[in-house]
Amino acid sequence: MRALLPDPERIVRIDEVPEPEPEPQQAVVAVEAFSVNRGETFQLDGSLDRRWPGWRPGKDVAGTVVRAAADGSGPAVGARVVGHPPAYGWAERVAVPTADLAVLPDGVDAVTAASLPLAGITALRLLRAAGPVAGRRLLLTGASGGVGHYVTELAAASGAAVTAVTATPERGARLRELGAAEVVTGVEEATGPFDLVLESVGGDSLPAALARLRPDGLLLWFGQASRQPVTLDFFGFFGGPNQARIQHFDYTHSDRGYGEDLETLLRLVAGGRLHPEIGSVHDWSRTAATVTALRGRRIRGNAVLTVRRA
Template sequence: MIRTIVVDPHAPSHLAFKEVDAPQPKPWEALVQVKAVSLNRGEVSDAKNQEISSRPGWDLAGIVIEPAENGAGPQKGARVVGLLPMGAWSEQVAAPVSLLAEIPDKLTFTMAATLPVAGLTALYALRKGGMLLGKRIFITGSSGGVGLFAHQLAVQSGAYVVGTASTEEKAELVREVGSDEVIIGYSAISSASKFGPYDLIIDSVGGNTLAALLPQLAPQGICVAVGFSSSNTAMIDMKNMVTSGGRTLYSFFLGEELTRQSAADDLSLLARLVTDERLIPRIQVEAPWTEIDTVARNLMERKFTGKAVLHLD
């Protein structure tokens, strides 16, 4: 038996511990002893609507204790980072080797656990803009996990980057990761136009923010919608979109992206960047996984920025 975190509607954050049977890997899966996991707002929010005893969790880092039967992927004893569609918040997981990457010895499990969902989302969203050297990029949700990774990767690509923050304190954090300009307050999003037009917009806010940003796209520009933290609906000025021509609104879902790109290769890339100190995860909270309830509630109440990592003993 192993311990895992499950959905429990009676818990304050809808998350609780439960003992379950140890996983039995399929031939293409490796058995991983999990050492650290990170939290994302999406999975914590989704837990409130899932069936009782469902097993949430996407990001993980740990050690392979049983390699895949088909011989592919990391071997026994390898230190790895990976992700699952669900169930990563467990002492042990059976993970497809296509979603696992070995990490350098210098990279801690804590750092590695921040990379899968936030890092891959930032990387893949930026790739929608093609070659970024000299281009103008606007990023909302800049002080969150995806935003902070996206800023660092965009700056390294030679782009001119404009970010957002809700307070001056958070704005300073965004400047520290290389943003050229920071717009403070989502209500002032229209003022972003003085730094545009933008070749690429990465938006995680949705609602009125998304609607206000679309007219700020340059000809042939693309807006990648990666979330909708403020509202899941937006009133779009279709006349502006149609008569301007050439602008694209791209709906981004990481699960769909992973059907066309190699998570293992790209996780290896992100891990190397962190090891070389070219990419720095901003970890705001570290705690034992027994504190999942408190950390999850604080995450949803936006009491911290950056990433939260939980350690498994």
């Protein structure tokens, strides 16, 4: 079968690879569409050291089950599904643990479904970690990416007053439609104090956002898109966010499979209560160009590629 392989000169290339050999609790999915995430772009350029020998990218996939799990778990052959494997999803077929699959309801297509896993699961779990948000002021940085759109709509629907930080007003227009109370183009424009900060940029953004947190507030740090390290001043807390908490967030740290959260996201999409922002859809032959566009922040929301089988 064909798959996308890392290529130092071309970012990725389509080449032949062996068919997946599923473990008993895995189903084989014929991939119709997959989504590209920022973390995968970091892995491809070597700046995020989470690769292993034989690694291939691909964590967000949607398609059809062509081989059911040998242990009897999960969906049957022919089921339309979305899944979140640990890797290898940028391919014609991929083995996915059945605990990380969800069956698509009628009316949800593969392109829409492929945009959900990493970004949607991260948003759901971020808001669970934040606790009840109704009536709370929430500051969200890096808001125009896939996670930011989901967080904005879910938090606003739950009663939070969301201030979204985006690079440009144009990138923030959609966030207002999804319920953001305010959209600003820099943390310094945000008027605090905030009860909760969700921070994904790092560098100078985190301390600036932290300074706008109320005393005893919570900052959840879930990314570092700027790739710049953070410097904090201990004395800067006094007279500002005194006794504030900074909590590192990793969406993979959970005792539940991804399938449960995918079912929740699909239910919300099918019910018209969650609206994925898909900024780019192309044939998978355009994957390298899509990765480049994501690195240059030229795509708003999620980027999806469709798989053309030989």
